[in-house]
Amino acid sequence: MRDAEAVTQDPEATGSPTGDELLTVGAASSLIGVSVRTLHHWDHIGLVGPSGRTSTGYRLYSADDVARIHRVLIYRELGFSLTEVGKILxxxxxxxxxxxxxxxxxxxxxxxxxxxxxxxVDQMMEARAVNKKLTPQEQNEIFGQDWNPEYQREAEERWGDTHQWEQSQQRAAGMSKDDWQRTKAQSDQLNQELAQAARDGIEPGSEQANQLAEQHRASIGQFYDCTHSMQVCLATMYTQDPRFTEYYDTLEPGLADWLYRAVAENARANGVDPDNATWE
Known part of the structure; x- marks a missing residue:
């Protein structure tokens, strides 16, 4: 066997130990990726001791020592304490x-x-990267000249402390400009179908009216989980807030009232008393 001192005359010798070749603590540290201080500590507590030393006192690590160090690192990565690792080895x-x-x-x-x-995390980063809050110009482009930033502030004042508001903000944060344009197109299509149903005299509570009421609830559900009771509260607002009434009645005279009755009858069919509907 070659003399260990002769193999490691240079205390900074590097390389992987093969056969009877030995590494200094610095070389072992560089090879394995642990600090010299750590190797000193493991030697001190008897976890991984060097197989030999030079005449000047440098630690010398064999291939078996390096293998033991790697096993220690594996167990440490799995959460074992140094004491537990020592007992296992x-x-x-x-x-x-x-x-x-x-x-x-x-x-x-x-x-x-x-x-x-x-x-x-990648999906969250992508969503944040893709989604930029719509500029006023983009809002006008998508929603038309009737868009008023005050609507957002008013909605936050009314519902800002609700779980549904938090949901709507989270879901909106993941929407791109294309998503908003697609949502607006779907909303316009639904409103045309609602207006046509009212124009054709479709009776609230009928199968067709109930289907349209469910489509209306689903459109709200894109932003937050909307129950039948919540939908009734919203439809009630359509008839009580002149701005909503005007919006719907512009599409078809009396549409706001028709939509309320359609939503109310569909809610009743789903076990909700529309006269006592609450935001829940």
């Missing part, structure tokens, strides 16, 4: 191969979980 009754196989499985599961988290 030094217990002759432990089947280390079987133990490492089990830990490999746990590591693979952890990696999979972390990858899922990375994907979730």
């Amino acid at each position: 030094d217990d002759p009754s432990v089947n280390e191969s079987a133990h490492l196989e089990k830990q490999r499985k746990l590591l693979a599961e952890r990696i999979d979980h972390l990858q899922q988290m990375v994907c979730a």
